[in-house]
Amino acid sequence: MTISKTATLDYVDNKTAQEDNTIGDEVHDPEIPALSVCGYAGLGMLGLLSTEKPGGVTEPASYLETDKNNFISKSETITEESISVSISEISAGTPAFPDLSGSEAETENSEILPADTNESNTKTDPSSSFIFDTSIRDGISVYDTKYSFQISYPKGIVVTECKVYVNGRETGVCEDSLWTVDLLPNQSNDILIKVSYKSSDGEILSVSKTYNVPTIISPMELVTNLAEPEDGLYTREKYEFYAYGVRNDREYTVEVYLRDKLLAPEADGKTYIAKMTDGDNIIRIRMLWDGEVIEEREVLILCWIMPEAEAVFYSPMGEGTVTDPEYVFTDIVRNVDTFEPVPSVVYLNNELLSCSEDGSYHVLLKPGDNVIRINWYSSDGESFSEAKGVTYIPE
Numbered sequence: 001m002t003i004s005k006t007a008t009l010d011y012v013d014n015k016t017a018q019e020d021n022t023i024g025d026e027v028h029d030p031e032i033p034a035l036s037v038c039g040y041a042g043l044g045m046l047g048l049l050s051t052e053k054p055g056g057v058t059e060p061a062s063y064l065e066t067d068k069n070n071f072i073s074k075s076e077t078i079t080e081e082s083i084s085v086s087i088s089e090i091s092a093g094t095p096a097f098p099d100l101s102g103s104e105a106e107t108e109n110s111e112i113l114p115a116d117t118n119e120s121n122t123k124t125d126p127s128s129s130f131i132f133d134t135s136i137r138d139g140i141s142v143y144d145t146k147y148s149f150q151i152s153y154p155k156g157i158v159v160t161e162c163k164v165y166v167n168g169r170e171t172g173v174c175e176d177s178l179w180t181v182d183l184l185p186n187q188s189n190d191i192l193i194k195v196s197y198k199s200s201d202g203e204i205l206s207v208s209k210t211y212n213v214p215t216i217i218s219p220m221e222l223v224t225n226l227a228e229p230e231d232g233l234y235t236r237e238k239y240e241f242y243a244y245g246v247r248n249d250r251e252y253t254v255e256v257y258l259r260d261k262l263l264a265p266e267a268d269g270k271t272y273i274a275k276m277t278d279g280d281n282i283i284r285i286r287m288l289w290d291g292e293v294i295e296e297r298e299v300l301i302l303c304w305i306m307p308e309a310e311a312v313f314y315s316p317m318g319e320g321t322v323t324d325p326e327y328v329f330t331d332i333v334r335n336v337d338t339f340e341p342v343p344s345v346v347y348l349n350n351e352l353l354s355c356s357e358d359g360s361y362h363v364l365l366k367p368g369d370n371v372i373r374i375n376w377y378s379s380d381g382e383s384f385s386e387a388k389g390v391t392y393i394p395e
Contacts, residue, residue: 308379
């Protein structure tokens with residue numbers, strides 16, 4: 001079946017166009033508006049139009065392309081041609097031209113727009129409604145104001161620009177196709193993504209889509225076992241404790257200061273070991289969010305440092321000055337709490353000694369001053385040393 005069409009349309013006075021439409025042998029009412037047939041093909045998107053000048057001269061038809069707001073974006077002159085359609089399609093209201101409303105992959109909040117360019121050949125492309133995809137879960141709540149997602153493109157798409165807007169403001173940092181944006185807490189956040197790309201014929205086009213990401217942010221809590229000693233006095237050199245912030249079941253590091261100096265955490269990010277000194281030791285914890293202190297806690301720990309272990313020296317021959325070169329002594333290190341022995345080594349004048357089965361040492365002193373030194377390590381690997389002096393004066 002062939003449709004031929006001749007129409008006269010007055011754009012300036014916005015009058016009803018007169019047309020002579022012939023479908024086969026059937027002649028339509030000449031009072032039908034000039035664009036009535038175009039209505040079957042999606043009025044406002046595409047139209048075939050030929051204009052009749054005075055004197056009966058018919059101009060070639062014009063291909064009118066408009067955007068979704070019915071604004072003409074481009075006009076090309078084409079030759080008049082016949083278009084074959086099915087009467088059943090027209091009767092059923094089926095569009096005679098391609099549907100430009102979008103592909104199945106396009107959702108209600110997606111939109112194809114001309115790119116921001118001054119080039120006169122910019123236009124929309126109905127075949128490009130699915131240009132990018134993201135890892136954003138539209139409508140799904142998140143529990144952090146920092147939000148990351150990826151944008152991917154089909155193979156062969158030449159992307160010229162990508163912009164991300166959050167609640168109307170351009171934002172976002174992109175590293176290796178991973179975008180990170182800041183969302184507002186406890187509210188819905190609109191994320192608009194606009195991608196400009198180059199079509200197969202070299203035109204710059206743009207497509208955009210809006211997502212909604214709500215945030216649910218609970219108050220941040222400080223978790224720590226830092227506390228003042230029950231008896232008011234701490235007697236160890238090292239004080240171990242944990243401190244971290246929790247929000248929505250997620251842990252955050254905090255700042256810890258010992259005597260106004262920043263204390264670094266252990267590898268887990270929440271355990272701290274403070275080396276105490278005799279007297280007052282102030283430990284301060286600061287919990288921050290977006291650079292602002294939201295909670296601060298300070299604990300004063302009064303210390304009198306007792307050693308973990310101590311050396312015990314004994315000689316039946318006495319200390320100080322002796323007149324016998326053969327000297328016998330015991331020198332052991334024991335834990336101050338349990339009195340259990342601590343491994344140690346003993347030297348006489350920098351020479352390593354070996355003890356007898358009963359744990360005593362039998363040595364031969366040199367005339368003059370002699371130094372007996374014992375070395376040991378604490379449980380955390382710190383070395384300690386204690387020395388005794390013995391002077392041998394021959395008779």
